[in-house]
Amino acid sequence: MITVNHYLLLSAILFAIGTFGVLTRKNAIVIFMCIEVMLNSVNLTFIALSRHVGNMDGQIFVFFVMTVAAAEAAVGLALMIAFYRNKDSIDVDDFNMLKW
Amino acid sequence: MEAILFYLTATVAIISAIFVTQCRNPVNSALNLITTFLCLAVFYIMLESPFMAAIQIMVYAGAIMVLIVFVIMLLNLGLAVKSRYTHGVPAAGILAALVLFVVNYFIRAGEATGTGGNITSEVITSYGHTELIGRAMFVDFLLPFEIASILLLVAIVGAVVLSKREV
Numbered sequence: 001m002i003t004v005n006h007y008l009l010l011s012a013i014l015f016a017i018g019t020f021g022v023l024t025r026k027n028a029i030v031i032f033m034c035i036e037v038m039l040n041s042v043n044l045t046f047i048a049l050s051r052h053v054g055n056m057d058g059q060i061f062v063f064f065v066m067t068v069a070a071a072e073a074a075v076g077l078a079l080m081i082a083f084y085r086n087k088d089s090i091d092v093d094d095f096n097m098l099k100w
Numbered sequence: 101m102e103a104i105l106f107y108l109t110a111t112v113a114i115i116s117a118i119f120v121t122q123c124r125n126p127v128n129s130a131l132n133l134i135t136t137f138l139c140l141a142v143f144y145i146m147l148e149s150p151f152m153a154a155i156q157i158m159v160y161a162g163a164i165m166v167l168i169v170f171v172i173m174l175l176n177l178g179l180a181v182k183s184r185y186t187h188g189v190p191a192a193g194i195l196a197a198l199v200l201f202v203v204n205y206f207i208r209a210g211e212a213t214g215t216g217g218n219i220t221s222e223v224i225t226s227y228g229h230t231e232l233i234g235r236a237m238f239v240d241f242l243l244p245f246e247i248a249s250i251l252l253l254v255a256i257v258g259a260v261v262l263s264k265r266e267v
Binding site for chain 2: 001002004005006007008009010012013014015016017018019020021023024025027029030032033034036037040043044047048049050051052053054055056057059060062063064066067068069070071072073074075077078079080081082084085090
């Protein structure tokens, strides 16, 4: 029997993998994809608990998380294109223009 | 049967999520990320939320991943070279393990309160999941919905402005 705890543990594992990827990778687009993995694990938590509690509000929150993820994808990828145009790289070690 | 499907899909989801973080070629990472999204859509169907599964496939695996793959192709990125700094890897591993440990602790600490709400399996099958989502979104959450539409508009304008050569 699959209970809500299985889903919560699975989303915890996915969140930990996403955290590891965000902290270790250098390529900005891969970091971005790891953030998407983290957002999706949170979505899984929302839907599992929404079904467990018997309330629709958690699934509406998933909609807003998806909206914010779409907005983030548009703006973040535009930033990466602008950065690549200036530096010919999207390595996060080169993101040091605000240092003095 | 449900348990077999759950463990099989969970294994695929975790393995492809690990490949997202470890592949040297960003395109392979993107394809593995699509696999993770499809596995999560299977979980949403198992949780009796078919509309969320459809949205997951259309918005995430469709729109957002097309955008990411398009940018990868546009920038023509090669394989990742060996990182200049690798001393962050053990610290990141410790932090990820800590996140897993803390979440696991909280999951085992107790039961969720406030269960037994009015959305049961019978209600979902009689009304349909899409109708329930629509009622909740356009009656209870109308103002956040409008704010989200403004956020999307701002994001579109911001993306156009940022990626123009000369403003």
